[in-house]
Amino acid sequence: MRSVIYSCEEHVEEALDDWVYGEETFPEFEKLEDADGVWITCGYCKNQAIYMVGNECSDTKYRK
Numbered sequence: 001m002r003s004v005i006y007s008c009e010e011h012v013e014e015a016l017d018d019w020v021y022g023e024e025t026f027p028e029f030e031k032l033e034d035a036d037g038v039w040i041t042c043g044y045c046k047n048q049a050i051y052m053v054g055n056e057c058s059d060t061k062y063r064k
């Protein structure tokens, strides 16, 4: 199972904890620097997410 959690600054630690609990590995996490104009809501509150937690961001690097 692969999932991605979006979170705001405040909830990034919670997102990391949840991800580790669900996936049992440590996730990649990326700051959404280039998400200008795209509103992604935090999974824990109604603020704008600025982090993406999960392994999809780097997945393609390790695949052929």
Ligand SMILES: [Zn+2]
Pocket (backbone or CB within 6 Å): 007, 008, 009, 010, 011, 042, 043, 044, 045, 046, 047
């Ligand atoms: Zn939040």
